[in-house]
Every structure is written in C-alpha cells, then in structure tokens.
Amino acid sequence: MVEPRAKQKLIVIGNGMVGHHFLEQLAARPENALFEVTVFCAEPRPAYDRVHLSEYFAGRSADDLALGRIDQYRDWGYDLLLNDAAVSIDREKRTVTSASGVEKTYDRLILATGSYPFVPPIPGHEHGKCFVYRTLEDLDAIRAASENATTGVVVGGGLLGLEAANALKELGLEAHVVEFAPGLMGIQLDEGGSGLLKDKIEDLGVTVHTSTATELIEEVDSGRLRMQFKDDRELVTDLIVFSAGIRPEDKLAQAAGLQLGERGGIVIDESCRTSDGNIFAIGECALYENFIYGLVAPGYTMARNVVSLLCGEEASFTGADMSTKLKLLGVEVGSIGDAHGRAEGAAAITFVDEQSGIYKRIITDGDGRKLLGAVLVGDTGDYDQLLQYHLNDIDLPEHPEQLILPAADGDAPTLGAGALPATATICSCHNVSKGQIVDVVQGGCCSLGEVKDVTRASTGCGGCSALLKNVVDEELAALGMEVNNHLCAHFEFTRQELFHIVQVEEIRTFEDLLQKHGSGRGCEICKPTVASILASLWNDHIHHRPHVGLQDTNDTFMANMQKNGSYSVVPRVPGGEITPDKLIVLGQVAKKYDLYTKITGGQRVDLFGARLEQLPEIWRELIEAGFETGHAYGKSLRTVKSCVGSTWCRFGVQDSVAMALHIENRYKGLRSPHKIKMAVSGCTRECAEAQSKDVGVIATENGWNLFVCGNGGMRPRHADLFATDLDDETLVRYIDRFLMFYVRTADKLQRTSVWLENLEGGLDYLREVIIDDKLGLGEELEVQMANVVGTYQCEWKTAINDPEMLKRFRQFVNTDEPDEKIVFVEERGQPRPAREEEVVKIAEPA
Amino acid sequence: MTEVAITPTPWQPVCQRSDLVADSGVCVLVGDVSAAGPLAPRRSIALFFIPHAEQQLYAIDNWDPIAGAGVIARGIIAEVDGELTVASPLYKQHFRLRDGQCLEDPGIRLDTFAAAFDGDTVVIASMPDSP
Numbered sequence: 001m002v003e004p005r006a007k008q009k010l011i012v013i014g015n016g017m018v019g020h021h022f023l024e025q026l027a028a029r030p031e032n033a034l035f036e037v038t039v040f041c042a043e044p045r046p047a048y049d050r051v052h053l054s055e056y057f058a059g060r061s062a063d064d065l066a067l068g069r070i071d072q073y074r075d076w077g078y079d080l081l082l083n084d085a086a087v088s089i090d091r092e093k094r095t096v097t098s099a100s101g102v103e104k105t106y107d108r109l110i111l112a113t114g115s116y117p118f119v120p121p122i123p124g125h126e127h128g129k130c131f132v133y134r135t136l137e138d139l140d141a142i143r144a145a146s147e148n149a150t151t152g153v154v155v156g157g158g159l160l161g162l163e164a165a166n167a168l169k170e171l172g173l174e175a176h177v178v179e180f181a182p183g184l185m186g187i188q189l190d191e192g193g194s195g196l197l198k199d200k201i202e203d204l205g206v207t208v209h210t211s212t213a214t215e216l217i218e219e220v221d222s223g224r225l226r227m228q229f230k231d232d233r234e235l236v237t238d239l240i241v242f243s244a245g246i247r248p249e250d251k252l253a254q255a256a257g258l259q260l261g262e263r264g265g266i267v268i269d270e271s272c273r274t275s276d277g278n279i280f281a282i283g284e285c286a287l288y289e290n291f292i293y294g295l296v297a298p299g300y301t302m303a304r305n306v307v308s309l310l311c312g313e314e315a316s317f318t319g320a321d322m323s324t325k326l327k328l329l330g331v332e333v334g335s336i337g338d339a340h341g342r343a344e345g346a347a348a349i350t351f352v353d354e355q356s357g358i359y360k361r362i363i364t365d366g367d368g369r370k371l372l373g374a375v376l377v378g379d380t381g382d383y384d385q386l387l388q389y390h391l392n393d394i395d396l397p398e399h400p401e402q403l404i405l406p407a408a409d410g411d412a413p414t415l416g417a418g419a420l421p422a423t424a425t426i427c428s429c430h431n432v433s434k435g436q437i438v439d440v441v442q443g444g445c446c447s448l449g450e451v452k453d454v455t456r457a458s459t460g461c462g463g464c465s466a467l468l469k470n471v472v473d474e475e476l477a478a479l480g481m482e483v484n485n486h487l488c489a490h491f492e493f494t495r496q497e498l499f500h501i502v503q504v505e506e507i508r509t510f511e512d513l514l515q516k517h518g519s520g521r522g523c524e525i526c527k528p529t530v531a532s533i534l535a536s537l538w539n540d541h542i543h544h545r546p547h548v549g550l551q552d553t554n555d556t557f558m559a560n561m562q563k564n565g566s567y568s569v570v571p572r573v574p575g576g577e578i579t580p581d582k583l584i585v586l587g588q589v590a591k592k593y594d595l596y597t598k599i600t601g602g603q604r605v606d607l608f609g610a611r612l613e614q615l616p617e618i619w620r621e622l623i624e625a626g627f628e629t630g631h632a633y634g635k636s637l638r639t640v641k642s643c644v645g646s647t648w649c650r651f652g653v654q655d656s657v658a659m660a661l662h663i664e665n666r667y668k669g670l671r672s673p674h675k676i677k678m679a680v681s682g683c684t685r686e687c688a689e690a691q692s693k694d695v696g697v698i699a700t701e702n703g704w705n706l707f708v709c710g711n712g713g714m715r716p717r718h719a720d721l722f723a724t725d726l727d728d729e730t731l732v733r734y735i736d737r738f739l740m741f742y743v744r745t746a747d748k749l750q751r752t753s754v755w756l757e758n759l760e761g762g763l764d765y766l767r768e769v770i771i772d773d774k775l776g777l778g779e780e781l782e783v784q785m786a787n788v789v790g791t792y793q794c795e796w797k798t799a800i801n802d803p804e805m806l807k808r809f810r811q812f813v814n815t816d817e818p819d820e821k822i823v824f825v826e827e828r829g830q831p832r833p834a835r836e837e838e839v840v841k842i843a844e845p846a
Numbered sequence: 847m848t849e850v851a852i853t854p855t856p857w858q859p860v861c862q863r864s865d866l867v868a869d870s871g872v873c874v875l876v877g878d879v880s881a882a883g884p885l886a887p888r889r890s891i892a893l894f895f896i897p898h899a900e901q902q903l904y905a906i907d908n909w910d911p912i913a914g915a916g917v918i919a920r921g922i923i924a925e926v927d928g929e930l931t932v933a934s935p936l937y938k939q940h941f942r943l944r945d946g947q948c949l950e951d952p953g954i955r956l957d958t959f960a961a962a963f964d965g966d967t968v969v970i971a972s973m974p975d976s977p
C-alpha cells in the first residue's frame with residue numbers, strides 16, 4: 001500500500017507571465033495533487049499578457065489580456081494572494097512573509113519576480129509626468145497624462161521603447177524617441193539595420209534622436225517638462241516614458257542572501273536552482289551564465305523545466321534563443337541569433353534596397369554552411385525560414401544569398417515546412433515541435449484552430465503563427481486531406497465556395513446542387529449545410545417540399561430531441577421581456593401537457609418532455625397566445641439577452657430592452673453556419689454579459705458600443721470591441737453586414753469566435769470589410785439581410801396550418817398510440833425521463 | 847405441452863404509400879397492435895423511402911440501442927462510401943440501411959426487414975432478415 005504522503009508546500013513569489021505559466025503547467029499534471037501551493041502576487045490582479053500590453057491602448061481590456069483567472073486558481077487548488085507582495089524570506093525557517101503580514105512555510109520556493117524598468121538617474125526623473133511602461137497601471141497613468149498633452153518623449157530606443165513610442169502616437173501625441181546609443185534596437189540590430197529602421201520610423205512621423213544623452217529634466221512655467229541634452233539641445237514635452245532597459249527584481253533574493261550576479265539577477269544553474277537548493281528562480285529575475293533573458297519564451301522554458309524537476313523528471317535549461325520578430329509602428333523587424341556577427345570567422349551577406357527600404361543581412365559560419373544569425377528590416381518574409389535554418393542547424397544551400405535576394409525568376413529555394421526535422425521547434429513559447437503538431441493532425445485535428453487548442457502553439461507571443469499554419473497545411477496535404485477543405489465526400493468545395501455557387505447560379509434545391517456540382521446522394525454533413533445555405537439565401541420554409549430530408553432531426557421537427565426521444569419546446573421571448581399573461585399561458589400549457597419547465601440560461605422558458613405527436617397541439621396553443629418559435633433547434637439566432645436598462649435601472653444610459661427587442665425581431669429566423677447569440681446591456685456594468693456573445697451591444701452616453709465574436713460554451717472567448725458610440729441606424733447596419741459576411745464566409749458549424757480567429761487579417765480586416773467597405777460588399781450584404789428580414793415567417797405558425805407538414809408529426813403512421821418506450825417519472829414535482837432500471841420496474845408490474 | 851402453431855403471414859401490410867416521406871423516414875408499429883401478446887411481439891420499425899435509389903424501401907428496427915431510445919426513423923439519410931445509411935439523431939452513429947450494421951461499432955447491428963409495395967400499400971416481412 002502506498003503511504004499517504006504529506007503534501008509538499010510550494011510557494012511561488014510573483015504572478016507574472018512566467019509565474020503563471022509555471023502554475024498552469026503544474027496544474028495540468030497529475031502530480032499537482034501532491035503540492036500545496038501558495039502564490040504571492042504583488043499586482044492587484046492575476047497574471048496578464050505583458051507581451052501584448054500595448055494592445056490595452058488599442059481597445060483590449062484588462063480582462064482580454066488576463067492569463068490567470070481567480071476561479072481557475074481556485075479550481076487548481078492554489079491559494080492566490082493578490083495585492084500582497086512577499087517582503088522577506090527566512091531560509092532557516094523556510095518561511096515567506098508578505099506585506100500584509102501573512103507568513104507561510106515552504107518546502108520549495110519559486111522566485112518569479114520578473115524585472116522592473118530601469119530609470120536612469122537623470123536629475124528630475126522623479127517628476128510626476130515621468131512614467132515607465134510595464135504594468136496596466138503604468139498604462140492607465142500614461143493615458144490619463146496624455147489627455148491634455150500634445151507631445152510625448154520616450155527615453156530609450158530599444159524594442160520596448162519603440163513600442164512605447166508607438167503607443168504614444170496612438171494616443172494622439174507627437175512622439176519622440178531619445179536614444180543614448182548611436183542606433184535603435186542596438187541589442188538586436190547591426191548598424192545597417194538600425195540605420196534603416198531609424199529612417200523608416202522617422203518617415204512615420206516619430207522623431208528619433210540617437211546619440212543623445214539627457215542631462216536634466218525640469219518643469220518649465222507652462223507646467224511642461226524641458227529635457228536638457230548634453231550637446232546643448234533641448235526638447236519641451238508634456239510627458240516622458242522611460243524605457244531604458246530592465247533590471248532583474250532581485251531585492252528579496254538579495255536580502256535572503258542568495259547569490260546574485262555582478263550586475264544583479266539571481267544566479268541559477270541548469271536546474272534553475274539558486275544558491276539555495278530549495279529555491280528556484282525563473283523568468284526575468286533569473287541570471288543564467290551571466291545572462292538575463294528578457295523574453296517570454298526562455299522564461300516559459302525555465303518554468304516547464306522546474307515543473308518537470310518537481311515532478312521527479314530530469315530537465316535542464318541550457319540557454320535559449322533570443323531571436324525576435326516584431327512589427328513596430330508598421331515597420332517589420334526581425335533579428336535572429338548572432339545578429340552582429342560576433343562569432344569568430346563569421347561571414348556576412350547583406351542585401352539593401354534603399355528604394356523600398358529593405359535591409360537584410362545573414363551571418364554564416366566561415367565556410368558558409370550554417371546560419372549563425374540574420375537581421376531583417378522592412379521585410380521579414382524570410383524570417384521563419386531563416387530561423388529554422390538557424391535553430392535546426394540545417395545545411396544552407398550552395399548560394400545562401402539566394403535566401404534573401406528577391407527571386408528573379410520566382411524560384412528562390414524555399415525551405416518548406418516539409419524540410420524541417422520533426423524535432424524542429426515551431427512554437428518556442430509553448431515548446432511545441434513539428435513532430436507534436438504532425439501527431440495531432442494525424443490524430444484527427446483538421447484545422448489550425450483545433451491544432452492551436454490542443455498544442456497551444458501560437459498562443460503565446462504569436463510569432464510562430466505563419467509557420468504553424470504552413471506545417472499544418474503541409475501535413476494535411478500530405479495526408480491527402482485536402483478533402484478537409486471539402487465539405488464532405490459529396491462536394492469537393494468548402495462551405496464558402498458552395499455558398500457562392502448557390503448564390504451566383506441561383507440554385508434553389510439540394511438535388512440541383514448535387515447534380516451540378518456534387519456526387520453521390522449526400523450525407524448528414526452536406527445536407528444540413530446546404531439546407532442552411534439555401535435558407536440564408538432564399539429563406540424558404542424548412543419544410544418546403546424539396547428541403548425535407550435535408551434537416552437534422554431538430555430542424556425537421558422544429559424542436560430539440562431529448563435523450564429519450566421526446567422533445568423540448570422553446571417559444572421566443574425577445575429580450576427576455578414577457579407579460580404576466582404570457583407567463584400564465586406558458587404555465588397552463590406546461591401543466592396541460594405535463595411538461596417539465598425550466599428557465600433557461602438564455603432568458604426564456606424551456607418546456608421539456610413533449611412527445612412528437614403533441615408538438616403541433618402545443619404550438620397551436622402557444623401561437624394563439626401570441627408566441628413564436630424560438631429557433632432553439634436551429635443553427636440560427638437564439639436569444640438576445642437584455643438587461644433592464646435606462647427605463648428602470650438608475651445607471652442605465654440607453655433603453656437596452658428596446659434595442660434587444662429590435663435586434664431579436666430583426667434577426668430571428670436567420671439561418672447561419674452555427675447558432676448566434678446576442679445581448680444588449682444598458683451601461684458598462686454589463687449585466688447582460690454582452691461581451692460573451694457573438695454580437696454584443698453596450699450602451700454609452702453617446703450611443704452604442706458594438707462587440708463581436710464572443711463565445712461562452714466550451715472555449716469561452718471575450719468579444720472584441722468593434723466600433724464605438726454608434727447611433728441606432730449605424731449599429732444595425734454594421735450588424736447586418738457583419739452577420740451576412742459571417743453567413744457567407746464561415747465554415748460549417750463554425751461560431752463567430754472561431755471564424756474570426758481563422759479569418760486572415762483578423763479583426764482589422766473585418767473592420768475594413770464592414771466599416772470601410774473595402775470589398776464594396778456593404779450594400780449587397782445589407783440587401784441580402786433585408787431579404788431575410790422581409791421573408792420571415794414563424795415556421796411553427798406555417799406548419800400548424802399545413803396538413804401536409806403536420807403529417808410528419810406522427811409517432812406511428814399506422815396508429816395513434818404513443819410510444820410506450822417513452823416513460824416519465826416524477827421528481828421535485830415535475831416529470832423527468834425514467835432511467836433504464838426504472839423503466840423495467842414499470843413494465844413488469846409485480 | 848400445448849403446441850402453438852406459429853404461422854406468420856409472410857407479408858404484413860403496415861401503411862400506405864402516401865404515409866411515406868420521400869428521402870426520409872417514418873415509423874410504424876407492428877405486431878399485435880391491440881394487445882401486447884406473446885405471439886406477435888410489438889415493435890417499432892422505421893421505414894425509409896428513397897425514390898431515386900435502386901432499392902426504394904427499407905425497413906429497419908426503430909430502437910437505437912446506443913442511445914436507448916426509439917428514434918432511428920427520425921435520423922437523416924447519409925451516404926457513406928457509396929452505401930446508404932441512417933445517422934441516428936441522438937449520437938450520430940451510422941446504421942447501414944441494407945443490413946442494419948452500425949458502422950462505428952462492429953458489434954451492433956439492427957434488425958432489418960424485407961419491405962415492398964403492394965399497389966399503394968406498404969408491406970413488410972414479419973420476420974427480420976437473417977444476418
């Protein structure tokens with residue numbers, strides 16, 4: 001027998017990106033049960049995506065950036081202490097004490113305290129209009145200060161400094177970058193590259209001052225700041241952001257007597273252990289071989305290694321690749337490996353196209369066989385390929401210069417994903433190799449989205465997304481799975497292509513489409529898909545003769561089949577608003593037919609347990625009372641959830657109920673690739689949870705903010721803010737276009753969230769199509785929507801008045817008897833399907 | 847011991863042509879409809895009518911043993927590798943119309959019955975096909 005072991009006490013100090021990754025990895029393992037985990041987090045919220053911090057200015061909220069969630073930590077069994085920094089470590093007693101006075105003991109301690117921005121000690125740097133760029137709070141402060149400002153200066157021309165300059169520009173400021181060194185991004189770029197980068201950035205309207213040292217910052221009469229430079233020049237600005245590098249956050253470790261590097265950083269060995277064997281350090285606070293890795297991927301690697309070690313496996317950290325690719329102010333920059341060509345015997349090949357502003361340089365070893373490094377500015381199209389040559393030590397082609405020269409005959413040697421070894425790392429953030437990706441594709445994941453879900457590749461910094469797509473595409477092709485773009489064995493087209501064909505050729509029936517463009521007799525995949533396309537375009541009744549037989553059972557019987565073969569009935573309750581009289585009718589009908597009654601998550605009432613043959617009678621009664629079908633069975637609009645809004649609520653700024661009713665009534669009946677949910681909230685408190693819907697509308701003082709592509713369900717996704725302060729008419733116009741564009745282009749059974757994630761160009765592209773009307777489709781989409789809206793019919797109303805259609809609602813065509821196999825028993829005063837053992841009891845009376 | 851002579855009528859009328867729905871299924875109750883007796887056990891049978899296929903009529907057990915519900919008649923007809931099947935509406939397993947074989951689980955096969963038109967009347971064999 002295994003002795004029950006006391007749990008190991010684990011303390012993690014710091015809940016940044018790396019600390020979170022560590023916990024996430026640990027939580028995913030069965031060994032998690034062996035640890036009792038406490039996390040000290042100095043920030044007021046759990047870990048968030050610092051890499052994409054700047055997107056906070058572009059409209060992503062703190063929630064969108066969140067990596068860790070409080071409830072998730074609770075589920076994992078971790079004790080998360082927010083807003084409570086660790087202030088001391090007692091290595092003798094093995095305890096950690098926090099600012100609020102909490103004291104905890106540990107068996108193992110993980111330091112993941114990250115780094116802090118270095119602020120050069122220039123006199124005046126402590127002025128209130130001087131900021132750093134590291135946390136959400138920093139960005140809030142910068143945003144507030146920018147409100148009445150015209151000019152902003154960033155001190156530091158490295159990777160982060162340029163990103164901060166971009167942010168200032170987006171905030172509407174005239175931006176300057178002041179760099180002490182002679183070139184921008186000195187760590188990553190060589191002289192030629194940084195010179196060209198400077199030109200490009202200046203073209204974009206950011207003034208760059210290189211070789212410029214600041215001597216003094218002082219407030220002038222206007223309340224602005226004057227920066228005095230060494231060479232007597234000066235600059236007057238409203239605010240200053242320091243981005244002059246990072247320093248490891250090692251104060252705690254220092255006070256605890258752990259070994260630090262000469263210039264700071266907690267010294268770790270290959271196991272990420274500090275000078276105290278019980279204490280590990282990971283991420284930007286750790287110093288390995290005298291090097292601080294200021295990127296997230298190496299930190300993640302350290303985190304994974306420590307998890308493995310704690311679980312009794314072997315693992316070691318032996319340094320990490322520092323290649324980076326980014327897009328700064330619209331300028332593409334990439335740096336791989338030894339960009340400066342410092343290795344002995346290194347040889348460089350440079351290509352410069354001044355006209356188009358492209359600079360590329362590759363550094364090879366002496367005999368030109370291996371790629372040591374590369375610098376790309378203005379065009380990073382070759383980045384993925386070069387990185388793979390570098391990381392996997394692949395032999396270079398005979399004329400390596402061809403790798404960066406523009407292809408004269410369109411025939412440059414390309415290193416397809418196929419040429420990569422299985423061990424090649426595709427995603428360094430999550431350490432996913434090509435082999436792993438190939439495995440999951442072979443295991444049945446047929447789309448980029450699925451592969452991302454399963455492997456997490458490309459969900460960190462995102463830098464590997466293009467390469468990931470290539471590997472997935474190539475593998476799918478290799479498996480002969482181009483079929484997978486095909487709807488099914490009967491149509492060699494995607495859903496999107498079929499939509500076009502049906503539209504352009506004005507095809508009206510499945511048979512016709514099958515004959516002209518398909519083969520065989522169709523199946524459960526193509527039939528409902530085509531039925532949905534036909535409905536989106538022509539909007540015939542789903543029981544219209546030629547469409548019978550195309551629908552899934554739920555659409556066929558206009559009700560959801562339950563586990564015992566009975567059905568549920570869900571009348572539409574637009575916006576969740578319902579009169580007492582109608583509520584009474586629901587109660588009466590449920591009582592009469594002995595239906596189980598439940599309030600749904602979609603603000604309406606579901607009546608369960610109707611037998612097939614009862615459906616028409618039940619609906620007749622409901623329709624007489626003024627109800628309509630709720631399409632709970634269709635791939636179509638479900639509900640538009642609303643909050644009570646300005647009519648009653650003291651905070652409401654718009655009538656959210658009226659808007660919810662308006663859009664629910666407008667889009668009800670629209671058949672789509674998957675179901676669609678919407679919500680309207682009357683103010684930012686967001687009681688209708690609009691940000692979890694496919695279409696979310698939130699009232700503002702000036703109108704409505706529109707959010708799109710949210711999802712609850714299996715993989716929740718926060719909706720993206722799409723447009724702000726819209727008037728009613730524009731709001732509806734955008735939703736019209738958005739929905740029709742989705743209906744046209746999405747894959748079968750693809751919710752808007754997944755659709756957007758797979759849409760090339762993403763949200764920006766979607767905005768171009770919907771708002772800027774870049775494809776010139778706007779009007780057509782609106783007309784198409786108008787047609788659907790204009791031809792709406794309550795399917796149930798039509799059905800109960802059509803004897804032909806009603807014929808289908810017979811349990812048996814040769815007798816009126818009910819199906820004796822459907823048996824209900826009572827529970828909590830209502831019927832429910834009998835379980836197998838209960839059925840036997842009833843069938844065999846004693 | 848009393849011997850009960852079981853002489854099943856080879857063909858049993860079950861419904862009219864007009865009861866069928868093209869390219870889709872309906873359900874009939876066979877056996878002794880008036881009283882559940884031991885001689886002719888009652889069972890629900892799904893009838894599929896596919897006007898353009900070589901064989902137009904299929905009769906197959908309506909009970910889906912995987913879902914534990916009588917719902918096969920309400921499944922969608924799907925062609926898989928050139929063979930006609932019905933996809934059960936609850937968990938989507940395919941059952942081959944010609945012999946009831948479940949494509950996802952080799953251990954499961956539904957009973958099938960010979961079916962034919964006798965004028966406008968649909969008749970099916972009272973005994974299932976032997977596998």
Ligand code: SRM
Pocket residue numbers: 560561562568569570598599600601602603604605606632638639675677692693710711712713714715751
């Ligand atoms: C009745 C209800 C649960 C309840 O008791 O509250 C329900 C019941 C079902 N849901 Fe749901 N969902 C219900 C609200 C939701 C919600 C909450 C909401 O809408 O606010 C969600 C998450 C939000 C979302 O969709 O983004 C939800 C996410 C799902 C999913 C996962 C979708 C996804 O994108 O991951 C499925 C499966 C699917 O559609 O493929 C699903 C599928 C189903 C099905 C249709 C399963 C099935 O095929 O039999 C259930 C049968 C309903 C029936 O027979 O009437 N249901 N379902 C809710 C009906 C709301 C309504 O009034 O129409």
Ligand SMILES: Cc1cc2nc3c(=O)[nH]c(=O)nc-3n(C[C@H](O)[C@H](O)[C@H](O)COP(=O)(O)OP(=O)(O)OC[C@H]3O[C@@H](n4cnc5c(N)ncnc54)[C@H](O)[C@@H]3O)c2cc1C
Pocket residue numbers: 013014015016017018019020040041042043050051052053054084085086087112113114115133134135160163249252282283284285293294295296297299326461
């Ligand atoms: C604007 C910006 C853009 C970036 N872009 C990129 C990029 O494109 N690619 C890339 O690879 N990297 C990028 N980075 C760097 C990346 O964010 C870091 O490498 C990563 O966040 C490091 O993770 P960490 O957990 O080590 O440190 P952090 O994320 O800094 O987390 C450390 C946490 O520990 C907390 N802490 C410190 N001391 C204590 C204490 N005593 N008690 C409790 N908690 C404490 C801190 O408050 C902080 O929350 C960027 C960073 C910034 C700021």
Ligand code: SF4
Pocket residue numbers: none
């Ligand atoms: S959560 Fe699952 S069980 Fe509950 S209603 Fe939705 S689909 Fe059915």
Ligand code: FES
Pocket residue numbers: 297426427428429430457458459460461462463464465
């Ligand atoms: S490399 Fe960062 S997400 Fe894949």
